[in-house]
Amino acid sequence: MKKTFLLPIVFIFILSCTQEKTCKINIHFKGKEFEKLNLVIRQESKDFPRIIIPGESSNRKDWTFTYPDSIFDKLTWVNIIVPSFTDSVETSIAFIGIIKNDTLKAGSYSFSKGNSEIEATYINTEKFSNMLYTNKDNQPASKTVYQYYFLVPTTGDKELLSSIESIGNKYSMFYLNDSSEYGNMLSKYIDITKKYPESHFLINMLTKNLTRYNSKQDVERVYNCFSENNKLSYYGLKVKNFLSFKFENSVLPVCGSNNKELIVKDFSKYNLVVFSASWCNPCHEQIPILKEIYRNFKNNLVITYVSLDEEKSIEAWANLMKKEEIPWRSLLAKDDLEKIKEKYFVNGIPHTMLVYPNGREVEVLDVRKESNYKRLVGLIEQ
Numbered sequence: 399m400k401k402t403f404l405l406p407i408v409f410i411f412i413l414s415c416t417q418e419k420t421c422k423i424n425i426h427f428k429g430k431e432f433e434k435l436n437l438v439i440r441q442e443s444k445d446f447p448r449i450i451i452p453g454e455s456s457n458r459k460d461w462t463f464t465y466p467d468s469i470f471d472k473l474t475w476v477n478i479i480v481p482s483f484t485d486s487v488e489t490s491i492a493f494i495g496i497i498k499n500d501t502l503k504a505g506s507y508s509f510s511k512g513n514s515e516i517e518a519t520y521i522n523t524e525k526f527s528n529m530l531y532t533n534k535d536n537q538p539a540s541k542t543v544y545q546y547y548f549l550v551p552t553t554g555d556k557e558l559l560s561s562i563e564s565i566g567n568k569y570s571m572f573y574l575n576d577s578s579e580y581g582n583m584l585s586k587y588i589d590i591t592k593k594y595p596e597s598h599f600l601i602n603m604l605t606k607n608l609t610r611y612n613s614k615q616d617v618e619r620v621y622n623c624f625s626e627n628n629k630l631s632y633y634g635l636k637v638k639n640f641l642s643f644k645f646e647n648s649v650l651p652v653c654g655s656n657n658k659e660l661i662v663k664d665f666s667k668y669n670l671v672v673f674s675a676s677w678c679n680p681c682h683e684q685i686p687i688l689k690e691i692y693r694n695f696k697n698n699l700v701i702t703y704v705s706l707d708e709e710k711s712i713e714a715w716a717n718l719m720k721k722e723e724i725p726w727r728s729l730l731a732k733d734d735l736e737k738i739k740e741k742y743f744v745n746g747i748p749h750t751m752l753v754y755p756n757g758r759e760v761e762v763l764d765v766r767k768e769s770n771y772k773r774l775v776g777l778i779e780q
Contacts, residue, residue: 429520502566
């Protein structure tokens with residue numbers, strides 16, 4: 399008996415003859431042929447965060463993917479996959495670009511809006527075993543991933559090339575722990591942005607990593623390298639809102655109580671608002687640092703936890719608070735989880751936000767970094 403699986407977050411667009419504008423991706427593959435290919439579009443949408451577009455081909459080499467133009471603005475990235483009937487194996491297409499003698503690879507990417515023409519030459523296949531993912535039952539599982547690598551010319555689709563260069567250089571991610579490299583990486587990100595000022599992929603990547611920058615001024619240096627048109631895009635306006643962000647209070651439930659309280663109740667002091675969760679190991683590792691800050695500065699600084707746990711894990715959060723004997727307040731974002739994350743630009747946790755005594759100015763500080771810790775101490779001791 400065949401089993402039918404429902405995929406609630408996957409929506410397959412079958413385009414009919416409508417007057418809506420479309421984006422069309424035409425790819426000519428050299429060195430490898432395919433029976434079926436799907437374009438998987440990921441976007442910022444609660445209704446359809448993952449959209450599957452079946453490809454069309456008459457000769458298994460030349461493929462066309464067509465999707466509504468309206469999707470593009472909130473598109474985050476796309477993948478091209480070979481359809482599979484098992485969750486334990488995934489086969490996808492990655493692209494290679496040789497840029498300034500560096501061989502850069504990207505398994506996630508985007509293509510130019512409108513019509514995009516791609517020439518892609520097969521290079522090799524790589525196998526990745528025991529890759530972790532969350533299955534349809536929301537349980538951890540592992541799978542084998544095969545990636546077919548195709549070389550694209552540096553004179554091709556600028557959007558695709560910006561994706562490859564972004565992923566290859568970990569754009570806006572500041573992945574090195576050596577703080578002395580921060581300036582070099584910032585300069586590299588500025589150069590990449592100047593090279594691709596219209597890149598949708600780059601400005602989306604910037605929105606996902608805003609709090610990795612040392613300051614809003616550094617974010618602004620990168621942001622100013624984008625075209626005016628890109629600054630007015632969906633993601634461009636997100637960066638603009640971040641740069642002009644002023645603290646606005648929210649009322650949230652108190653952990654272990656039926657009461658609700660403001661995130662910041664006392665504006666006469668600095669307030670350190672820490673977004674965390676029971677399932678976040680880096681958040682647990684941060685607790686000793688927060689306890690040290692609390693011991694040393696509790697008379698001049700208010701610490702408040704905001705838990706990003708969903709309803710099902712609130713008990714685990716409450717147990718963690720008891721186990722760690724946390725002495726500061728703990729609030730719950732469970733009732734408006736996505737709204738709270740968007741309001742305070744929480745893209746990852748732990749996320750620590752310092753609210754100044756004036757009640758408006760805000761600074762993101764990762765107290766795990768020595769430079770950020772010293773800045774916090776300096777501000778409090780002024």
